Amino acid sequence: MSPNNAFRVLVVDLASGKGDLVLVDGRDKWCGGSGLAALLYERYGQKELPAFHPDQPIIFAIGPLNGYFPLMSKTICGFKSPYNEQYAESHAGGRSSASLRFAGLDALVLRGRAKRPSCVLAGSRRLDVLDVHYLWGADVFTAGKLLRKIAPGNSGHRSIMRIGPAGENLSHYACINVDTYRHFGRLGAGAVLGSKNVKGVVIHGDADLPLPEDKNYPKLFKDIHDKVTATDMMEKYHNLGTPVNVLPLNELKSLPWRNMQATADPDAEKISGEEFADKMLMHNAACSGCPVGCIHVGMLREMFSKGHRFAIHQVSYDHEPNFACGPMLGVTDPSEVLRLIDATDRQGLDVISAGVALAWATEAMQKGVITRDETLTNLAFGDVEGYRTAIYHIGHKTNEFYEMLGQGALVAGKRYGGEDYACVIGQEMAGYATGETYFVAQTLGFRHSHLDTGGYSYDQKHDEKDVDKVVKFLVDDEKERVMLTNLVSCLFARGVYKPELAAEALSCLGYKELADNLDGVSDFVRNARWKLKAATGYDPMNTRIPKRFSEIVTWKGPVDPAHMEALRQAYAKAVTAMINAPG
């Protein structure tokens, strides 16, 4: 195969319901995935306008290896975030990337605002914007079930993305649910869909594509498949999954408990990865094209009447949702953790931000900063019923307090007091109280995600205070991850797809120039993303880390505020250099 280097992009005008199939040049420069999303935001984005302006696009982009090789299973969502009004990315798997590939698309761009609540239906030979006003208000799972009926055909060979009430009500951390168990979780992509009156996006993967011409392709595929299945390289992801981290993190005094008032607790053993696997795990599931199957689905058995009548909920869990609905809220019963994950999933909220925001609210209530007049329920660490009620209120923006809380813990902290203990570093923290490196890395990181760089991992291995070494690690690690998110690989495969193998795979598909210049392309895209973020208001120097992050003790001892500040300034300088690098 000699791939056509142009990107095939379906640009949908939601107001008219019509689309343009646009061929966009730039493959050798932008690669795909993160690079393609940035290129399309440059082309269609409105840097000066607010995130909810109808002229803002929301972009779903895949890369050159999606559909062709194992674990190339992710899609990049590019958009202007309502959370910080900056250009942002969120990543998800499920069937989204394979569906785009088999719909014959490199990207789907939604522009404008639908006149009525709508569902976008795209495939290799179809485009429709359907009126689904009757779905407005539906929770994520009801919406998913009905969308299967509304957009029939290709069962198992399509991706169904949808938002819940939180997206409709424009919570700044509303997510997009993808195929029930995966999410474009962070920074409010769900609210951007809500602002466009889009309840769902269904992508039918119904095309049959030619195989790459390179005779080596089936062999290279098998080599990679064998590598990820026949060795223990991916074992931690499919065995206990990411919750395997709970006990080691707790041991290292690096697990945030009760709004990070503590970093270790003997109760960790009640919510360990082992406990979840033994008591709750029902089955594993996989993103399409990934034989690892890291999705862990827990079974929540709910006795809803005393006559032994049960309802079963299948809830996907991972370290991050478990942390946000578990130790961060003082909840230590795995069933109760799943109940809270289920509640946030139904509302279509980012589970990390929702849990961490509620942890702040709980401490604020304890301190008398807010009262039941605001919260409408009792919030206390470990009190699951109160949290379930509050999650509903965030999703439905019931009053001014929940409107603020739905914009983030720091926004609520500014309004009501208590900013010092809002666990917000760029956005609500992920489940790692590991120390200065991670706190700085998420505060400044492009996505403000624990996955921007391996800062949380670095903290667990290094206690020396070498600012230059840390900054070099963060800068280099980000570049390697950008290479992967251009392709678009699952970041769990970062041990497999080293630059040499990525280049071999690209070369096998005919992308010789891209393969030869992978390092340069990763540099270029990394800088381009930073430039977009800066052009939409980001100033790395103007970032701050709330006091709570200096008040804790990790395995390295008390967090050192002076070291953290030196690190923040040095990394901000490095980011500024990338922003100002020649394009």
Place this chain on the structure above:
Amino acid sequence: MKVFRATRMERCIGCHSCSLACARLVHKKLSWNTAGIRVKSLGGVTSGFQAVVCLSCDPPPCAEACPTGAMRPRKSGGGVLFKEDVCIRCGECAKACPVEAIYLDRDQTPYVCIQCGRCIPFCPHDCLELIEAREAGPACEEACHVPK
């Protein structure tokens, strides 16, 4: 002669590695559809997965329905051989299959399992197998795991 069985589909994680392997290795395509085995969800991923695949009927109704001899019964064991060069793309084989195991592409070219088992090494959960036709019971019985 061996026949293909998807005997342990309750273990399936929906990764599609089998159908992608069949499309890639047998039918030389990149597709979810142009494959002898296709994995469907049973009404959403929460309800599990089903392999849509030839049950190696003997005699095969698809071969009986084929007007040109493109779809022929294998010599023994059940299932069919497909000769693309004498297929007139009428689609009768797919209509005759009681379990929708034959996929027709846009040109009406049929895709059916040829009982080769090349998908099996790609299944991470050992859901699939080839068994000796003379030892095999009906496909539905095989999936019941009745000890023999």
